[in-house]
Amino acid sequence: MRKKYIAFDIGGTRVKHSLLFEDGTFIEKNQYNTSTTDLQQLLADMVRTIEQYKSSHRVCGIGISMPGFINIETGHAETAGSVTALEDKNLKTLLEQKVNLPVEVENDGNCVALAEMLNGNARDSQNFICITIGTGIGGGIVLNGSILHGHSFRGGEFGFMVTQKGANGREIWHHNGSTSSLVEEYKKLKGINPDSTIAGEVIFEEAAKDNRVNSLIDEWLSYVGCGIYNLAVTLNPEKILIGGGVSAQEDLLNLMRTQFEKLEFWENFRLPILRCKHKNDAGMLGALMHFLSRTENK
Incomplete structure (x- = not known):
């Protein structure tokens, strides 16, 4: 059975999200408005989205693209651009505690590069x-x-x-x-x-x-x-x-x-x-690639 993953691309206006196969093929995708200043609302929106995907699919992990200085080893965001709710927060830890899935986080610009390297x-x-x-x-x-x-x-x-x-x-x-x-x-x-x-x-x-x-x-x-x-x-x-x-x-x-x-x-x-070949999908594709590279290294 082909493995499935969730990817998020958190922007200052919208959060794009998708379910993908391991090779980067999209199964489904959507988006919603970003709660840039309210951490609890931002987390609640992400958890709700994750649970919706999990209700119909067996999900193996979650990759996240977001702005800021991101320590990819720990998941801690020293800064988060206009998404101030995530400044000095560890989204990896916060989500893993709520959804019982492995999570990896990477800077959004790096995710664009990873997407272009994959098939762009x-x-x-x-x-x-x-x-x-x-x-x-x-x-x-x-x-x-x-x-x-x-x-x-x-x-x-x-x-x-x-x-x-x-x-x-x-x-x-x-x-x-x-x-x-x-x-x-x-x-x-x-x-x-x-x-x-x-x-x-x-x-x-x-x-x-x-x-x-x-x-x-x-x-x-x-x-x-x-x-x-x-x-x-x-x-x-x-x-x-x-x-x-x-x-x-x-x-x-x-x-x-x-x-x-x-x-x-x-x-x-x-x-x-x-x-760049990939436009709105780049962050999500790159987030998946980052997740896979991190879990392979582990």
């Missing part, structure tokens, strides 16, 4: 970088076929790189190269209420008819390109994969390449820049 656009690569561009910037580094976690499980936290020296409040990549930073600058340019919700694709559509918006995107892309360039020259990977909602913009990669061509030494470090 890095399945033939041993050395690559995934960069996710969204509310912030994250990702994963794979060297010699393994995730680079770093000394204190902070490997792949690209968003903290300084990419705009001297810019008040916008020095780090999170604050000048993320989609949310582009949206923030667009609102300022257009005089839009800061609390309004603007989708990134709206800005790209606007750029076709407004030169000021087009210039804004060019400036944003220069910061995106700077960060990617820094990673390329530091780690010399086989390829770099771009994920996050903005990666769906059709001409984005070509626009990025235009920025690289402006950099003096890009010719010496040129490499393929591709989209």
Whole structure:
């Protein structure tokens, strides 16, 4: 009988969850709103979901993808991004006490890289970088076929790189190269209420008819390109994969390449820049892969 596993991808807005076979084939999947500040509600929602799957299937374990600095040995999250309920908490221990199943937890950016290595656009690569561009910037580094976690499980936290020296409040990549930073600058340019919700694709559509918006995107892309360039020259990977909602913009990669061509030494470090294959499913697939690797090692 083929083994079945539950995977969660905990985000700042939604919790995606699924039941999968060991090879990453989805049996079923769904999602619900994240209780970002209420730990007891967040746990209750997860336990309810797990019990629903268990009522119809024999489940062998649970893999979880979530933001933050995650100690994969213990399951402790020193930080948890916008999911503040999980900050300085051990979700592995908390869930194992309630559902009587083994649980493993991994950083969401690393899970994207694991999914791409399984059967995505890095399945033939041993050395690559995934960069996710969204509310912030994250990702994963794979060297010699393994995730680079770093000394204190902070490997792949690209968003903290300084990419705009001297810019008040916008020095780090999170604050000048993320989609949310582009949206923030667009609102300022257009005089839009800061609390309004603007989708990134709206800005790209606007750029076709407004030169000021087009210039804004060019400036944003220069910061995106700077960060990617820094990673390329530091780690010399086989390829770099771009994920996050903005990666769906059709001409984005070509626009990025235009920025690289402006950099003096890009010719010496040129490499393929591709989209991630897996979109909303990446976190769940990667969480499963992490669970399997941890239990195999044990």
